[in-house]
Amino acid sequence: KKRIAVMTSGGDSPGMCAAVRAVVRAGIYFDCEVFGCYEGYSGLVQGGDLLKPLVWEDVRGWLSLGGTLIGTARCQEFRERAGRLQGAKNMVLRGIDALIVCGGDGSLTGADLFRSEWPSLLDELVESGELTSEQVAPYRTLTIVGMVGSIDNDMAMTDNTIGAYSSLERICEMVDYIDTTAASHSRAFVVEVMGRHCGWLAIMAGVCCGADYVFVPEQPPSAANWREEMKKVCLRHRERGRRKTTVIVAEGAIDDELNPITSEQVKDSLVELGLDTRVTTLGHVQRGGTAVAFDRLLATMQGVEAVKAVLESTPDTPSPMIGIQENKVVHIPLVEAVKQTKAVAAAIERKDFEAAFKLRDAVFQE
Numbered sequence: 383k384k385r386i387a388v389m390t391s392g393g394d395s396p397g398m399c400a401a402v403r404a405v406v407r408a409g410i411y412f413d414c415e416v417f418g419c420y421e422g423y424s425g426l427v428q429g430g431d432l433l434k435p436l437v438w439e440d441v442r443g444w445l446s447l448g449g450t451l452i453g454t455a456r457c458q459e460f461r462e463r464a465g466r467l468q469g470a471k472n473m474v475l476r477g478i479d480a481l482i483v484c485g486g487d488g489s490l491t492g493a494d495l496f497r498s499e500w501p502s503l504l505d506e507l508v509e510s511g512e513l514t515s516e517q518v519a520p521y522r523t524l525t526i527v528g529m530v531g532s533i534d535n536d537m538a539m540t541d542n543t544i545g546a547y548s549s550l551e552r553i554c555e556m557v558d559y560i561d562t563t564a565a566s567h568s569r570a571f572v573v574e575v576m577g578r579h580c581g582w583l584a585i586m587a588g589v590c591c592g593a594d595y596v597f598v599p600e601q602p603p604s605a606a607n608w609r610e611e612m613k614k615v616c617l618r619h620r621e622r623g624r625r626k627t628t629v630i631v632a633e634g635a636i637d638d639e640l641n642p643i644t645s646e647q648v649k650d651s652l653v654e655l656g657l658d659t660r661v662t663t664l665g666h667v668q669r670g671g672t673a674v675a676f677d678r679l680l681a682t683m684q685g686v687e688a689v690k691a692v693l694e695s696t697p698d699t700p701s702p703m704i705g706i707q708e709n710k711v712v713h714i715p716l717v718e719a720v721k722q723t724k725a726v727a728a729a730i731e732r733k734d735f736e737a738a739f740k741l742r743d744a745v746f747q748e
């Protein structure tokens with residue numbers, strides 16, 4: 383029987399539990415044994431109770447849950463070869479040679495590195511006498527499959543990541559709450575949302591909540607006059623009778639000189655218009671709560687596909703990332719997706735904003 387470990391790693395997102403549930407149950411359906419790797423890569427490194435079998439009943443009721451019940455962690459040890467060596471040993475001892483990782487680009491980068499090092503890790507374990515060559519012989523190839531769990535929707539080559547729509551829903555609910563009081567008092571609100579490198583949440587929230595103005599990292603406004611531009615637009619809306627002003631600022635908003643645009647700066651500019659202005663930083667409510675229907679669906683479809691991908695993989699296939707493009711679940715070479723994701727950040731850093739915007743997926747650009 384094929385033994386597969388499933389983990390959630392990096393920042394948590396609603397739908398990760400549904401993804402684990404889908405992997406466990408699809409695994410059982412396809413006659414595999416599934417192990418839960420608890421606390422991200424720490425589960426591999428530490429083994430013991432952090433790497434143990436999951437059965438059908440273990441994931442009962444997980445479909446709608448937010449966060450991740452198998453835990454997630456930032457695991458420093460796994461960044462070092464010694465940690466990955468320990469991880470390989472723990473896997474071989476349990477007969478596991480396939481790993482499904484639901485996480486962000488960091489987690490998927492780690493997974494691919496692990497796969498590329500795998501044969502040499504096994505050799506080293508044999509040389510040092512920790513394992514025998516008979517023990518490692520059946521597990522010479524490691525299969526890695528990635529799924530993207532991220533509230534920011536910050537992975538390239540997939541239209542959506544697991545958790546992004548739940549987070550967007552939370553933001554919309556909060557902005558709706560704010561809107562009622564804003565309109566009552568005729569106030570302005572600056573709402574700061576998550577998204578350090580990716581403005582998807584901010585843009586989508588802007589559209590869904592009818593914001594006056596949005597600041598995102600991929601399309602930075604001019605350092606020289608962004609304040610005036612924003613004020614002009616907000617003032618125009620007021621002159622047309624709007625009783626509230628809503629400006630959405632992504633956490634990673636910048637101007638075209640790469641200076642951060644902060645909520646406080648935006649507030650100060652709105653105050654100059656004579657508006658009674660408040661700042662609301664939504665913070666971790668954006669990660670919380672149950673998964674919306676779309677994330678449950680995405681996680682379930684992708685979890686099943688991830689198990690199939692494990693069973694279909696050959697030593698020559700590049701590690702796939704399961705993604706979604708135009709409503710179809712697709713396999714994307716994991717390395718390519720991570721590379722393109724990093725290229726966006728690099729384009730922003732060298733102030734090539736046109737390239738940064740183009741590298742984002744079609745859905746974002748529309």
Ligand code: ADP
Nearest residue numbers: 392393423456457460461485486487488489492
């Ligand atoms: P995310 O997956 O959300 O991008 P991180 O970048 O923090 O989050 O990565 C999560 C974990 O993945 C890290 O704590 C570490 O254990 C592992 N990881 C990330 N990058 C690497 C890497 N280059 N090599 C090995 N492990 C990595």
